[in-house]
Amino acid sequence: MSVNGPPAPPPRDERARRSGRSAAIVAAGILISRVSGVVREVAIAAKLGTTAVADSFGAALRIPKLLQNLLGEGSLSASFIPVYARLVEDGDDEGAGRTAGAVASLLTLLTGLLVAVGIFAARPLTRAVAPGFGGEKLDVTVTLLRIMVAGIGFLVLSAWCLGVLNSHRRFFLSYVAPVVWNAAIVIALVVAAVSDWTDVEAAEAAAWGVLIGGVLQFLVQLPSVIRVAPHLRLGLGLGDASVRTVARRFAPAVAGRGVVTVSSYLDVLLASLLATGAVAALDRSQVLYLLPISAFALSVAAAELPELSRGGGSHDELIERLDVGLQRIALFVLFSAAAFIVTGPVIVEALYERGSFGPDDTDLVWLVLAAYSLGLPAAGMSRLLQNARYAAGDVAGPARIAAGRMVVSAALGVVLMFQLDRVGIVSGDLEKLGDLPASSPLDEALRDEGGLKRLGAVGLALGAAAAAWVELVLLQRLVRRDVPRSPRPGPTVARLLPAAAVGAAVGWAAMSVLRSVPALVAAPIVLGVSAVVYLLIARRAGNHAARQLTAIVRGRR
DSSP states (O other), X not given: OOTTSSOOOOHHHHHHHHHHHHHHHHHHHHHHHHHHHHHHHHHHHHHHTTSHHHHHHHHHHHHHHHHHHHHSHHHHHHHHHHHXXXXXHTTOHHHHHHHHHHHHHHHHHHHHHHHHHHHHTHHHHXXXXXXXXXXXXXXXXXXXXXXXXXXXXXXXXXXXXXXXXHHTTOOHHHHHTHHHHHHHHHHHHHHHHHTTOOHHHHHHHHHHHHHHHHHHHHHHHHXXXXXXXXXXXXXXXXXXXXXXXXXXXXXXXXXXXXXXXXHHHHHHHHHHTSSTTHHHHHHHHHHHHHHHIIIIIHHHHHHHHHHHHHOOOOHHHHHHHHHHHHHHHHHHHHHHHHHHHHHHHHHHHHHHOSTTOOHHHHHHHHHHHHHHHTTHHHHHHHHHHHHHHHHTTOOHHHHHHHHHHHHHHHHHHHHHHHHHXXXXXXXXXXXXXXXXXXXXXXXXXXXXXXXXXXXXXXXXXXXXXXXXXXXXXXXXHHHHHHSTTOOOHHHHHHTTHHHHHHHHHHHHHHHHHTTTSOHHHHHHHHHHHHHHHHHHHHHHTTOHHHHHHHHHHTTXX
């Protein structure tokens, strides 16, 4: 024993603990913001259900969100954070300030231009994104889009704040900031409900919440950005080498995000051709599907990106980081997938079934969620592999793979959605309904059918799930090309499958026993029991993250 105290922990354990702390901070912020997002969706579902106005709100919000996805966190993670984090690590405060200021200035100019286009070209944009909308549904969507689009522009600038703060290892605020955006929308909907406004009036109030919330989300982060980056200087700075590097990487990064944007656009386009409620069902299910990706996968990937970008680590350290990160992501997202697939009905009912959202809506959203969840482990682990490539300066590779994923998703989605749209939910039972009337795809009266819930949206979700696995396989090959000994995601998932199967079975049994108990009470019990069983079996299977988590629960370090 050393006279100076206990020996230092092994390097791997120390790195794992440090990255775990960062990931936990990110996860806490994301989880809080995502929970607030679920509350937002509960409020929307309670007021609008899966009606035509709900479709309009979902499509209108999806259009400006394309701008956020195109220029926001994803593009900046690929182009800005690696360069800025390296300048911070090298102690070049002046260079870091110039680079951050130039990126902020360029983003402001670009988003301002695109917001103006969104306002003045709202009608043709809506026709392009949702060609199945017509009449009043189209008019409502255009009105909502014109209100929302400026707020999304501020969310792009919020993503710049996130890049600066993350590079200085300030994770929590930037990831919890979306709470104010969600809160603004919820408050608007509560006012609409209390005032007994119509569905259209409530949707317009929520759209103003989108705008006001976007401004607040940016402003709440700005003081912290100024504090950690006192040398921040606005200006184009195109003569600076670091700014040119960011600009050079930004174009392929935007192209890569453009693929995601087009994919999201295709979802709305295709869903708009289906029966009324398809767009709303996709929106409600995606909120739950994205929760574990954001809280667990993105938290690990976001915490690792600045560290990987700082350089100085060996291939062995990179392999260790990827191994620990993949195990951590797989532990949480695989359980989430199993829970959504098997116990999804009680989860969806607990969150959404109230007001205009009825039992058939619950079944529809659960089936869409279950289809999405088949690809959840792949989608989660892909985030870490993407960031490993971004840290290495490779932006084009992940972009090409994302393009391939989009093609697979769209092709399968088109085939499956029309087949499944022949099946619907009628009073809790699945029935063959036949094809939609083909006389006019824009005729809402023909496509509403008295509120029957067709399953076309499930086909789109199945296409997305299959495409997620294609993307993971291709990303793994790309990473292993430069780091041949890097861990494979497949075996990581396979080791946890028995735990997921047993945990899901226990959850199903608990759900069956608690069938007569209100869903708000039953859902936490079902999830808690299945989670404990899953975690214990995962620990015995040797999952590093499961061992760490059980050690924390037992009060150990």
